[in-house]
Amino acid sequence: MGMAALQRQVDGLPVGQRSALIQVLDQVAAALLRREPRQLQRLSVLMRQTAARTVNGEAEERRELEVQNVLRVLAAAGEVERQSLNARQLGVSRQRLNQLRQEGRLLGVKLPMHREFLYPRWQFGKGARVLPIVPRLIAVAREAGLDGLDLHLLMTASRRKGERPLVDLLPAAGPRAERYLLGVIRGSG
Numbered sequence: 001m002g003m004a005a006l007q008r009q010v011d012g013l014p015v016g017q018r019s020a021l022i023q024v025l026d027q028v029a030a031a032l033l034r035r036e037p038r039q040l041q042r043l044s045v046l047m048r049q050t051a052a053r054t055v056n057g058e059a060e061e062r063r064e065l066e067v068q069n070v071l072r073v074l075a076a077a078g079e080v081e082r083q084s085l086n087a088r089q090l091g092v093s094r095q096r097l098n099q100l101r102q103e104g105r106l107l108g109v110k111l112p113m114h115r116e117f118l119y120p121r122w123q124f125g126k127g128a129r130v131l132p133i134v135p136r137l138i139a140v141a142r143e144a145g146l147d148g149l150d151l152h153l154l155m156t157a158s159r160r161k162g163e164r165p166l167v168d169l170l171p172a173a174g175p176r177a178e179r180y181l182l183g184v185i186r187g188s189g
Contacts, residue, residue: 077111080152084109084118090128104138106130109148120152122167133173133181140182144189154188 024047027039087094097117100106108117123134141151155166166184169177 073112076153077114080109080111080120080149081118083122083152083156084120085124086116086118090119100130104142105135107134107138107148107151109152111149117148120155122155122170131170131173133170133178136178137181137185140185141189144186146185146189150188151185154185 087097090097094116097106097108097119101108101117106119107123108119110117123130125131137151137155141147141154146154158165166181169181173181
């Protein structure tokens with residue numbers, strides 16, 4: 001490894017690790033210059049232990065981040081469940097719902113670790129009838145590469161602080177609101 005590559009690696013280290021590395025290398029250089037084999041051996045052991053602690057610390061940090069991510073996914077799944085209906089609640093057979101989903105006339109959301117699809121409430125109007133705009137939303141979402149969960153999250157999330165979620169535009173989904181909704185979905189793919 002050349003000096004430039006070594007310098008890039010050292011520069012990429014967090015400040016604390018970089019400082020510790022420089023101190024150890026200074027000690028190694030001094031021991032080499034004084035020809036102290038015992039000191040070099042002690043420093044070698046110290047460097048291996050430090051490397052092991054660093055690797056273990058990174059693994060622990062990675063595990064912690066993975067746990068946080070799982071908790072975030074479970075919280076989002078719980079929220080989707082609260083905002084949705086299942087086949088039994090809709091009073092429609094699973095076969096019929098499957099057909100409507102495949103035709104792009106009904107949005108179904110499949111959550112991790114769930115066997116059945118959920119159907120977000122926002123797509124239904126009075127009498128549990130699917131809003132006329134829903135098939136267009138689904139078609140544009142598919143074109144944009146979004147799945148059912150992506151579309152649901154996009155529709156229910158607040159865009160910016162103080163802004164209402166996109167589902168709030170659905171009851172009055174006139175031509176302007178429809179163009180806006182479709183544009184946001186297209187741009188989210």
